[in-house]
Amino acid sequence: MSLIEIEHVTRRFGGLLAVDDVTTRVEDGELVGVIGPNGAGKTTLFNLISGFTPLSAGAVRFKGEAITGLKPHKIAARGMSRTFQNLRVFPNMSVFDNVSVGAVGAMGQSAFGAVFGGARRSDAISARTWAALERVGLTAEAEELAANLSYGKRKYLEIARALAMEPDLLILDEPAAGLNDSETAELARFIRSLNAAGMAIMLVEHDMNLVMGICSRVVVLASGRKIADAEPAAVRADPVVLEAYLGVED
Numbered sequence: 001m002s003l004i005e006i007e008h009v010t011r012r013f014g015g016l017l018a019v020d021d022v023t024t025r026v027e028d029g030e031l032v033g034v035i036g037p038n039g040a041g042k043t044t045l046f047n048l049i050s051g052f053t054p055l056s057a058g059a060v061r062f063k064g065e066a067i068t069g070l071k072p073h074k075i076a077a078r079g080m081s082r083t084f085q086n087l088r089v090f091p092n093m094s095v096f097d098n099v100s101v102g103a104v105g106a107m108g109q110s111a112f113g114a115v116f117g118g119a120r121r122s123d124a125i126s127a128r129t130w131a132a133l134e135r136v137g138l139t140a141e142a143e144e145l146a147a148n149l150s151y152g153k154r155k156y157l158e159i160a161r162a163l164a165m166e167p168d169l170l171i172l173d174e175p176a177a178g179l180n181d182s183e184t185a186e187l188a189r190f191i192r193s194l195n196a197a198g199m200a201i202m203l204v205e206h207d208m209n210l211v212m213g214i215c216s217r218v219v220v221l222a223s224g225r226k227i228a229d230a231e232p233a234a235v236r237a238d239p240v241v242l243e244a245y246l247g248v249e250d
């Protein structure tokens with residue numbers, strides 16, 4: 001049994017097939033990249049897997065159980081957490097409270113407690129939050145307002161929130177967007193270290209070097225369809241992939 005089984009997943013927006021009959025899997029502990037030209041359907045695929053967008057057809061199984069049609073928080077509570085292409089940080093909340101929202105979600109409690117009061121923070125939530133902050137190196141900034149963090153640190157804040165859920169599958173949507181080369185290299189090391197500690201990761205990323213450098217397998221989408229699903233070296237040499245990239249203005 002694979003960790004996640006994505007079977008014939010399809011999503012239509014009116015006449016547009018944004019994701020068209022995509023089937024793939026992620027095994028326990030795998031680090032899988034998802035690439036493709038702009039508009040290929042990468043983010044839509046992530047939204048379908050994590051419950052943010054309903055499927056038009058197909059099915060998703062996670063840890064052997066159907067999750068198709070479940071709400072995002074129910075899917076998250078089962079051990080799948082994600083970040084977003086556009087940062088979803090609460091600027092007027094502290095770094096700690098931003099991250100504790102993730103811990104609260106994973107423990108099936110109302111987010112209200114996390115957002116509105118220390119009094120409702122349980123020890124377990126607090127422990128998960130500190131552990132996530134430590135993993136991303138933001139413990140010193142815990143009481144800072146999120147708005148005061150640099151852009152790069154806010155990216156790690158969002159990852160920390162996902163980590164506070166202690167996921168078995170972490171889904172990262174363009175984590176390197178807006179980062180410079182050295183920040184991207186640091187992020188690559190960080191993602192690798194999470195994976196080395198046993199976490200399965202799906203990564204949508206435009207930075208090809210990042211994807212090819214750290215992923216053991218790469219899924220390529222073009223116009224909603226899966227056109228390749230192989231090791232980085234094979235994907236790099238695949239004429240169908242080259243054609244898809246050359247044929248689309250980026």
Ligand SMILES: Nc1ncnc2c1ncn2[C@@H]1O[C@H](COP(=O)(O)OP(=O)(O)OP(=O)(O)O)[C@@H](O)[C@H]1O
Pocket residue numbers: 013016018036037038039040041042043044045
């Ligand atoms: N809510 C929506 N309503 C209508 N069309 C949508 C919606 N979301 C996505 N699309 C369309 O679906 C297609 C796939 O979009 P998606 O954002 O998944 O691609 P992507 O591969 O993530 O692109 P990018 O690399 O630019 O982020 C695009 O043509 C997009 O315009």
